[in-house]
Amino acid sequence: MVSLPVVLAVAGVMFGIGLYGALGQTNAIMVIMGVELMLGAAMLNVVGFLRYSWPHATSGAFFVLIVMTLMAVEAAVGFALVVSAFRNSRTAEIDDLTELKG
Amino acid sequence: MSNLATALVFWPSTALMLVTGANVFRTSSMARAGLLLLAALGIEGLVFLSLASEFLGVLQLLMMSGEMVIMVFFMVMFMPDPGGLMGMDMTHDKRRAATLAAAVGVGLAVLAVLTDWPARVIGTSAPDVRAIGFEVMGRSMVTFLFAAMTILFAMVGGVLLAKHGGRYGRDD
Numbered sequence: 001m002v003s004l005p006v007v008l009a010v011a012g013v014m015f016g017i018g019l020y021g022a023l024g025q026t027n028a029i030m031v032i033m034g035v036e037l038m039l040g041a042a043m044l045n046v047v048g049f050l051r052y053s054w055p056h057a058t059s060g061a062f063f064v065l066i067v068m069t070l071m072a073v074e075a076a077v078g079f080a081l082v083v084s085a086f087r088n089s090r091t092a093e094i095d096d097l098t099e100l101k102g
Numbered sequence: 103m104s105n106l107a108t109a110l111v112f113w114p115s116t117a118l119m120l121v122t123g124a125n126v127f128r129t130s131s132m133a134r135a136g137l138l139l140l141a142a143l144g145i146e147g148l149v150f151l152s153l154a155s156e157f158l159g160v161l162q163l164l165m166m167s168g169e170m171v172i173m174v175f176f177m178v179m180f181m182p183d184p185g186g187l188m189g190m191d192m193t194h195d196k197r198r199a200a201t202l203a204a205a206v207g208v209g210l211a212v213l214a215v216l217t218d219w220p221a222r223v224i225g226t227s228a229p230d231v232r233a234i235g236f237e238v239m240g241r242s243m244v245t246f247l248f249a250a251m252t253i254l255f256a257m258v259g260g261v262l263l264a265k266h267g268g269r270y271g272r273d274d
Contacts, residue, residue: 001105002112007153008214010116014123016207021127024199026192029132029177033139037123040146043162051153053220058237062245064158068165069249073256075169079176080260087266095194 007048015041028085028092032078036071043067111152119145130192132177140170157231 014037021034043064050060082092089097123142126135143166150159193199238246 002108002153004219005215005217008219009211010120012210012214013120013207015210016203017120017123017127019206020199020203023202024193024196025127026194027132029173030127030135030192033126033135033173036139037126037142040123040143043158044146044149047150047153047155047158050155055154056233058233059242061155061158061234062237062242064155065161066245066249068161069252072165072169073252075173076253076256076260077263079172080263082176083264 004048004052007052008045011041011044011048014038014044026093026095028078028082028094028097031094032075032082035074035078039067039071039074108152108154112149115145115148115152119149127193132192133174136170136174136177139173140166143170157234 018034018037018039018041021037022031023034025031025034046060046063046067050057050064054060085097086092091097119142122138122145126138126142129135129138144163147159147162147166150156150162
């Protein structure tokens with residue numbers, strides 16, 4: 001059966017997968033994808049606590065909304081940075097982006 | 103939703119979510135990677151539904167489908183081989199990244215299982231949409247407005263970052 005430790009364990013594995021993407025990928029967009037998965041794991045944690053520890057806590061749902069907001073903001077700013085870097089360096093590979101100066 | 107129904111939805115969708123999530127970083131095609139991420143996060147919405155969070159589950163499906171479709175567009179724009187037909191490798195320092203990620207993932211999972219979490223179950227059902235609506239319009243109004251302003255600033259900041267030229271005009 002499903003319980004809080006099971007949900008948290010699944011979220012932990014998902015966080016690890018996202019971490020692998022963030023650390024091991026060379027393309028900036030793929031790194032953003034890894035971070036998205038890590039934030040997804042954080043949301044799963046919150047939903048697990050919301051379901052199994054404080055089911056009637058409406059404020060718990062707000063943590064998930066905040067993380068969703070964070071995901072959208074991270075993606076928007078990340079894409080904009082990639083556009084800017086691509087314009088200056090003609091690449092989105094993070095190994096080639098060695099200078100902050102445009 | 104009963105415990106059996108929860109388990110019947112939770113386990114297959116969780117397994118599928120983790121498999122699609124891992125495959126995001128195994129494919130050489132960025133278009134496929136984007137669609138796999140859309141699938142993983144969409145299935146996470148199904149997991150939310152199985153955990154009696156209907157509002158958050160539906161919201162997750164809506165948010166992620168929109169966000170990931172935009173992400174696929176960006177991938178196709180910035181990749182020389184978005185279809186992955188040449189089978190290019192997009193990884194670096196693969197072994198160390200995999201080792202560290204596996205250690206963190208397994209460590210977190212073991213910690214979650216071994217920790218003695220407080221059992222404070224008050225009821226079995228999550229708050230309904232009506233209660234969340236009252237929360238939005240009540241004491242969490244400031245938080246909600248802050249989130250909205252953050253998105254607005256991100257939109258403006260994103261456009262400024264991405265626009266051609268800087269404060270003193272075009273740079274070329």
